Amino acid sequence: VGAFYVDVESSIGKENLQIPSVPNSDGSAPTRDTINLETVVNKPGSSLQGLEFGFQQAFDFLPGAWAGLGTTLNYTWTDSDGGDIDFNGKSMPMSDNSENQVNAVLWYEWDQWQARVAYNYRSERFIGQSWNNGAPAAWWQAPTSYVDASVSYDLNDNVTLYVQGTNLTKEYEE
Numbered sequence: 001v002g003a004f005y006v007d008v009e010s011s012i013g014k015e016n017l018q019i020p021s022v023p024n025s026d027g028s029a030p031t032r033d034t035i036n037l038e039t040v041v042n043k044p045g046s047s048l049q050g051l052e053f054g055f056q057q058a059f060d061f062l063p064g065a066w067a068g069l070g071t072t073l074n075y076t077w078t079d080s081d082g083g084d085i086d087f088n089g090k091s092m093p094m095s096d097n098s099e100n101q102v103n104a105v106l107w108y109e110w111d112q113w114q115a116r117v118a119y120n121y122r123s124e125r126f127i128g129q130s131w132n133n134g135a136p137a138a139w140w141q142a143p144t145s146y147v148d149a150s151v152s153y154d155l156n157d158n159v160t161l162y163v164q165g166t167n168l169t170k171e172y173e174e
Contacts, residue, residue: 013043014128050078068110074103098122112154121145
């Protein structure tokens with residue numbers, strides 16, 4: 001179990017500017033007076049604080065080859081202040097920071113065999129403020145979870161056969 005506080009002097013964030021439109025390539029007048037331009041900038045300081053809970057257990061008390069099983073579990077709760085202000089005057093969280101994160105791994109190591117299945121979850125996260133059809137908007141990344149797996153076998157001290165699959169549930173970020 002751990003508690004943490006991180007004081008960040010500056011962070012990377014997105015800023016949206018509306019710049020004047022330029023004439024079309026054929027010289028005709030543009031259809032809009034302004035263009036939305038998204039840039040990456042250094043944002044003012046922010047802070048992160050939270051709690052982390054971790055647990056790892058090898059099941060080496062089990063009989064025979066079952067003794068190669070184990071698990072690693074982790075949960076992190078993070079509260080943040082990102083320096084951006086929402087449209088009601090409240091502070092927004094730090095960009096790209098999830099409030100809840102979970103990692104769960106089931107692993108196996110016995111003789112020449114190693115195997116692992118991992119589940120990773122991130123709750124929604126603030127991406128930044130943008131312009132949406134001429135009106136300001138806050139962009140959020142939806143919660144995502146991934147399942148990865150790997151299996152390997154040591155043929156000898158110098159050669160290992162390895163198979164890995166990432167994002168087995170075909171999750172995508174939206």
